[in-house]
Amino acid sequence: MVRPRRQVGCRVTRQVSWLSLMLTYYALFLLHQQSSLERTMSPKVLRAIGHAAMDAQHLLLMDLVQKIVTTLREGRSDEEFITSCIEFKEALATHFSAEETALKDASYSKYKEHAEKHSEIINSISTSIEALKLVTSTSTKFSIVNEIEDCLYNHEIVDDCDYSGIAHNIPESYCWDDTLSVGIEWIDSQHKNLFSMAKVLGEYVRAENWKLAQFVYARIIDHIKKHFDDEELHIGHIGADLLSHRRSHLHALVALNDMWDGDHSDILKKVEEFIYHWLRQHIINDDQADLAGNISQK
Incomplete structure (x- = not known):
């Protein structure tokens, strides 16, 4: 026993x-x-490469990565997670296309190698998304999120920073230049961001990627509302003509709200009109008159 x-x-x-x-x-x-x-x-901090539109696109891509992370963290549906991944891939492909065009126009010596790396990244992410449609385990989701973040971060650090030295040769279609300076650093910085975001919006509209264009459009609305609030507070502080300036801002908000109405074919024209006509003229005729020469800069 x-x-x-x-x-x-x-x-x-x-x-x-x-x-x-x-x-x-x-x-x-x-x-x-x-x-x-x-x-x-x-959150990872992306290094600026010295080209406003490209830097703005990198930040928008990181926003989309965080959107994917949010769907994972909050335990949302598999369909929503996959949709967020696809949205990021489409935005990345559009960014790569714009970047390749700019690098080619700037006669970048490593243009072909850079384009090949873009293709490899898109193919890798596409393969992972297809696999995700078959296996939606939590560990698989973690893997693709890490891959997406690493692809974006490592490519920007290793590859994109390689062309930062020639960034000044890359043409900007929506350019902020020194003639638009109001002499106040933080206001100039906000204006530069508006031009850069409008550049990104224009590229998505040209690609007829309406979903991502609307995403950027919403960001522009948020940014410009905050800019107007900050600027009006400063104008009131220095005793300039706040009423007239605020009226001009209201007209701009109306124009922006109407931008998405009607046929999509008119949107690009409206974006260009807003940048070239309203924003530039507003800075020259209103901002410089009310703000230039004031000593309270920071």
């Missing part, structure tokens, strides 16, 4: 050891997932 008891004891010991091992593996898996989520949720 003693021997069977020892055998039972051995079986129990083996079962306990196996259970302990499984619990250890599971704990490590949970720690890995938590580490991956914390890694993904930690």
Whole structure:
């Protein structure tokens, strides 16, 4: 009777050891997932390459990455997660196309190699998205989020910064220049951002990517409302003609709100009219008159 008891004891010991091992593996898996989520949720800072439109596009792409992370963190549906990944891939492809055109126009010596890397990144992300449609486990989602973030971050750091030295040769279709300066650093900076965002919007409209164009359009609305609030507060502080300036801002908001009405074919024309006619003329005729020469700059 003693021997069977020892055998039972051995079986129990083996079962306990196996259970302990499984619990250890599971704990490590949970720690890995938590580490991956914390890694993904930690915002990376992209280095500026010195080209306003490209820098703005990089920031918009990072916003889309964070949108993907949010769907994962909040446990939203598989369909919504996949849709967010596809939206990012489409935005990235549009950005790559614009970047390749700009680099080619600037006679960048490594243009072909850069374009090939773009193609490799898009193919890799496309493959991962297709796999995700078949296997939607949490670990698979973590993997694709990390891949997307690493592709964007590493490419920007290693490859895009390589052409930062010739960024001044890359043509800007919506250019802010020194003639538009009001002499106040933070206001000039906000104006530059508006030009850059409008440049991105114009590229998405030309590509007829209406979903992403509307995404950027919403960002422009938010940015310009904050800019107007900041500018009006400063104008009131220095005692300039706030009423007239605010009236001009209201006209701009009406024009922006009407921009998305009607046929899509008119949107690009409206964007260009807003930038070339209203924004530039407003800075020259109103902002410079009310703000230039004031000493309260920061």
